[in-house]
Amino acid sequence: MKRRVLPGLPLSLGITLVYAAIIIVLPLIALVFKAASLGPADYWRIVSSDRAVASYVVTVSCALAATLFNLVFGMALAWVLVRYRFPGRRIVDALVDLPFALPTAVAGISLTTLFAVNGWFGGPLSTLGIKVAYTPLGIMIAMAFTSLPFVVRTVQPVLEELDPALEEAAQTLGGSDLSIFTRVVLPLLTPALLAGVSLSFARSLGEFGAIIFIAGNQPFETEITALLAFIRLEEYDYPASAAIASVMLIAAFVMLAVTNIMQARALRYTVRN
Amino acid sequence: MTKPHSHRRLPRIGDAPIFRRTLLALVLFFVAVIIVAPLTVIGVHAFSKGLPYFAAAIAEPDTRHAIMLTVLTALIAVPINTAFGIAAAWAITKHDFPGRRLLLILIEIPFSVSPIVAGVSYLFVYGLQGLFGPALEAADLKIMFALPGIVLASMFVTAPFVARELIPLMQAQGRDLEEAATSLGASGWRTFLTVTLPNIKWALLYGVVLCNSRVMGEFGAVSVVSGNIRGQTNTLPLHIELLYHDYDAVGSFAAASILATLAIVTLIVKVVLERQGAGRRNRPASLAGNDSLSEVKP
Amino acid sequence: MKRLLLIGAALAALAAPLSASAADKLLNASYDVAREVFAAENEAFIAQHPGVTIDQSHGGTSKQARAIVEGLEADVVTFNQVTDIDFLVKNGFVAQDWQTKFPNNASPFYSFPSFLVRAGNPKNVKDWDDLARDDVKVIFPNPKTSGNARYTYLAATAYAKEKFGGDEAKVTEFVTKIFDNVPVFDTGGRAATTTFVEREIGDVIITFEAETKAIAKQYGTDKFQQVVPSVSLLAEFPVAVVDKVAEKHGTQELAKSYLDFLYSPEGQTVAAEFGHRVLDEKVAGKFKDQFPEIRLVKVEDVFGGWPQVSKEHFAEGGVLDTIYGNR
Numbered sequence: 051m052k053r054r055v056l057p058g059l060p061l062s063l064g065i066t067l068v069y070a071a072i073i074i075v076l077p078l079i080a081l082v083f084k085a086a087s088l089g090p091a092d093y094w095r096i097v098s099s100d101r102a103v104a105s106y107v108v109t110v111s112c113a114l115a116a117t118l119f120n121l122v123f124g125m126a127l128a129w130v131l132v133r134y135r136f137p138g139r140r141i142v143d144a145l146v147d148l149p150f151a152l153p154t155a156v157a158g159i160s161l162t163t164l165f166a167v168n169g170w171f172g173g174p175l176s177t178l179g180i181k182v183a184y185t186p187l188g189i190m191i192a193m194a195f196t197s198l199p200f201v202v203r204t205v206q207p208v209l210e211e212l213d214p215a216l217e218e219a220a221q222t223l224g225g226s227d228l229s230i231f232t233r234v235v236l237p238l239l240t241p242a243l244l245a246g247v248s249l250s251f252a253r254s255l256g257e258f259g260a261i262i263f264i265a266g267n268q269p270f271e272t273e274i275t276a277l278l279a280f281i282r283l284e285e286y287d288y289p290a291s292a293a294i295a296s297v298m299l300i301a302a303f304v305m306l307a308v309t310n311i312m313q314a315r316a317l318r319y320t321v322r323n
Numbered sequence: 324m325t326k327p328h329s330h331r332r333l334p335r336i337g338d339a340p341i342f343r344r345t346l347l348a349l350v351l352f353f354v355a356v357i358i359v360a361p362l363t364v365i366g367v368h369a370f371s372k373g374l375p376y377f378a379a380a381i382a383e384p385d386t387r388h389a390i391m392l393t394v395l396t397a398l399i400a401v402p403i404n405t406a407f408g409i410a411a412a413w414a415i416t417k418h419d420f421p422g423r424r425l426l427l428i429l430i431e432i433p434f435s436v437s438p439i440v441a442g443v444s445y446l447f448v449y450g451l452q453g454l455f456g457p458a459l460e461a462a463d464l465k466i467m468f469a470l471p472g473i474v475l476a477s478m479f480v481t482a483p484f485v486a487r488e489l490i491p492l493m494q495a496q497g498r499d500l501e502e503a504a505t506s507l508g509a510s511g512w513r514t515f516l517t518v519t520l521p522n523i524k525w526a527l528l529y530g531v532v533l534c535n536s537r538v539m540g541e542f543g544a545v546s547v548v549s550g551n552i553r554g555q556t557n558t559l560p561l562h563i564e565l566l567y568h569d570y571d572a573v574g575s576f577a578a579a580s581i582l583a584t585l586a587i588v589t590l591i592v593k594v595v596l597e598r599q600g601a602g603r604r605n606r607p608a609s610l611a612g613n614d615s616l617s618e619v620k621p
Numbered sequence: 622m623k624r625l626l627l628i629g630a631a632l633a634a635l636a637a638p639l640s641a642s643a644a645d646k647l648l649n650a651s652y653d654v655a656r657e658v659f660a661a662e663n664e665a666f667i668a669q670h671p672g673v674t675i676d677q678s679h680g681g682t683s684k685q686a687r688a689i690v691e692g693l694e695a696d697v698v699t700f701n702q703v704t705d706i707d708f709l710v711k712n713g714f715v716a717q718d719w720q721t722k723f724p725n726n727a728s729p730f731y732s733f734p735s736f737l738v739r740a741g742n743p744k745n746v747k748d749w750d751d752l753a754r755d756d757v758k759v760i761f762p763n764p765k766t767s768g769n770a771r772y773t774y775l776a777a778t779a780y781a782k783e784k785f786g787g788d789e790a791k792v793t794e795f796v797t798k799i800f801d802n803v804p805v806f807d808t809g810g811r812a813a814t815t816t817f818v819e820r821e822i823g824d825v826i827i828t829f830e831a832e833t834k835a836i837a838k839q840y841g842t843d844k845f846q847q848v849v850p851s852v853s854l855l856a857e858f859p860v861a862v863v864d865k866v867a868e869k870h871g872t873q874e875l876a877k878s879y880l881d882f883l884y885s886p887e888g889q890t891v892a893a894e895f896g897h898r899v900l901d902e903k904v905a906g907k908f909k910d911q912f913p914e915i916r917l918v919k920v921e922d923v924f925g926g927w928p929q930v931s932k933e934h935f936a937e938g939g940v941l942d943t944i945y946g947n948r
Contacts, residue, residue: 058417065407067426069410076448077444078432078444081444129346134343142351144594152361152582154543156365164364171360191357231336256435256438258437258439259438263567276543279443288447298439306431
């Protein structure tokens with residue numbers, strides 16, 4: 051019954067646990083500790099202050115918009131990469147990962163330069179009356195950029211594995227392309243899409259480097275929660291910083307649970323099909 | 324990359340020429356705007372005043388120091404995270420013990436936590452007002468506003484990178500080979516080096532490359548713990564911001580171009596390693612959500 | 622395990638040269654908008670002292686002072702506010718009698734909060750009164766982190782005190798109005814400059830005269846113009862050796878000669894070139910044309926000295942807290 055036990059468990063598990071405890075768990079506990087030292091009334095006053103709430107609204111709404119964009123554009127990009135053959139396809143495929151490889155500060159200054167009123171895109175857009183840099187639209191673009199690969203990379207494999215027979219069957223039944231897409235293909239892609247979307251949203255909530263350059267950082271208008279935590283730190287209002295950071299931590303844990311559930315569903319789905 | 328049905332040219336949905344061209348044009352337009360343009364603008368601005376000016380900007384002592392510090396941080400953080408990744412993957416995939424799924428979630432936490440939260444958390448451990456602050460002060464050990472703090476924050480952010488690549492692969496490979504080797508009398512180390520390592524080397528390298536890329540580019544977490552001392556604790560990404568606020572756009576973009584080059588090299592290495600079978604095709608985006616890993620089969 | 626030990630050893634070996642501090646190296650922690658002037662001062666100083674390295678750290682001065690207490694190992698501070706050095710005194714980093722160690726209360730040069738508006742002065746901003754108008758957006762940094770911004774706060778208060786003849790309620794109302802007109806409080810003076818110049822937010826930025834000169838020079842007088850108010854507050858830029866750190870590094874002498882240099886004709890010339898008003902009469906005379914006359918009031922005369930200011934205005938729950946409020 052019992053399998054032969056491989057050696058090295060105490061050492062490898064020991065290293066893993068000690069490292070995870072020191073590097074991952076300890077700091078987060080210290081944060082919770084600091085936030086908890088505030089007492090419920092003070093804690094609530096800080097995390098529900100007008101400025102904090104405004105920052106949640108800015109962060110969440112921009113993250114939603116960016117994720118929505120990535121849902122559509124990411125799916126289209128994955129579709130094009132899997133279904134179509136065109137020159138430079140492999141290069142585009144490799145470039146999809148650029149937002150993960152490019153440091154966020156670099157992304158921040160280059161997006162800002164592009165979308166500022168004197169930039170390549172900002173100039174033409176401003177003649178149309180659209181301001182991007184230093185507005186919520188800028189935050190959205192920075193978020194969309196940094197989380198772009200998630201949807202593409204979760205949808206791509208599913209699209210590749212899609213059995214053409216399903217489409218053919220629907221075609222012989224006389225369905226239009228659109229109805230086949232929405233009734234046959236899309237349901238098959240949905241678990242992967244949801245998984246990608248939840249990862250993309252989670253990443254957008256926590257993004258900092260790319261955003262602070264382009265956002266304008268105006269309280270109540272373009273100030274994200276991560277920046278508010280940072281500002282409180284610079285004011286040496288440590289407890290307030292801890293409280294706001296703890297809100298972000300809670301949001302991260304919720305998103306971690308959501309992404310794991312979505313991921314599990316997506317995998318079960320692909321296995322079953 | 325190869326698809327069995329890529330040569331059948333039966334029209335599938337979305338293959339109508341008009342639709343195809345429109346979608347392709349739209350997608351490529353957005354790729355150009357969102358991905359290619361940011362990369363291009365860095366190069367254009369870095370060289371906007373000519374090559375000599377670019378070279379002078381890179382050779383500036385503070386920029387050189389920032390490069391050195393960034394490399395040094397990676398030299399410390401990446402090997403340690405690699406050792407951690409290997410240990411975690413070995414423990415989780417080659418053994419059965421209660422709480423494996425919990426451990427998987429634990430390892431993945433840094434992916435979900437904002438870098439700012441990570442930096443702030445470290446301040447509450449090692450900062451003067453933190454848990455160990457007074458003790459460190461008494462012992463005259465500097466963690467915050469110094470290299471150790473930068474390394475620690477970088478290690479937090481990139482802790483899952485190597486493990487994430489190895490775990491699904493080692494899980495899929497099973498334990499038969501290692502069990503055979505040990506039953507023939509090979510030691511644990513020897514089994515790992517001669518049996519396991521050759522099978523995971525590409526995935527390992529892949530994880531190391533990604534980990535390195537993130538360590539060298541980390542901004543949020545490091546900006547909290549570094550103290551931003553020009554020529555002392557300013558890593559390259561922080562130096563880019565500093566130059567940007569110094570009205571030194573060319574210097575800033577010159578420094579950024581180094582990191583952009585690193586990003587491109589990373590992408591190329593990635594593609595090469597993916598041809599060797601490493602990378603995303605072998606792993607889910609999240610470990611703990613993967614049922615095949617979390618259900619311990621006796 | 623051996624591998625980890627090896628890595629640990631390598632780590633220690635690599636980190637050693639970075640953290641070791643030689644006696645020929647100084648870290649100068651300074652205020653945010655002093656980046657350019659100290660880059661030039663350092664160059665001039667190093668020309669006289671070959672082999673010496675001066676590192677700079679810039680940020681809001683209160684942020685800097687707290688960072689030093691938190692462990693930022695600055696050998697000297699060149700701040701823009703006495704209270705921030707007093708904070709270091711209180712924490713045992715700087716000697717009690719630091720103001721007697723260098724001439725003029727240890728302030729080698731001075732400036733004052735002044736205005737910079739967009740070309741043509743479209744909102745017609747002339748004096749402090751205009752900042753409290755409903756249609757004017759004002760930019761200055763966060764007074765919690767920036768000494769620069771606290772001067773602005775004090776200067777506005779000083780003006781209001783004269784105007785309302787000491788009616789405290791009216792003074793507070795006036796200053797609150799100005800604060801209400803600030804759309805964003807950056808943590809340092811330079812970030813505020815970026816907000817005003819690059820992000821094109823606000824009608825007027827209030828910062829040291831030296832910085833308004835620097836912006837006009839950098840971006841062109843066709844884009845921005847300086848406006849000097851009728852009265853402002855004398856802003857002295859105090860310097861001190863951070864004894865606790867300098868002792869540890871063995872840099873006391875170098876630190877002293879560095880700060881002495883700031884008073885020398887060469888040092889004063891560099892400061893004047895970057896828009897600071899200087900003490901050296903010869904140097905001041907040479908740059909006379911560039912500095913318009915202005916009536917400057919002193920903290921001692923209006924507020925009864927810095928300790929009083931600290932207690933009444935900057936302390937937790939002080940006047941500044943009520944005005945800055947929950948921002």
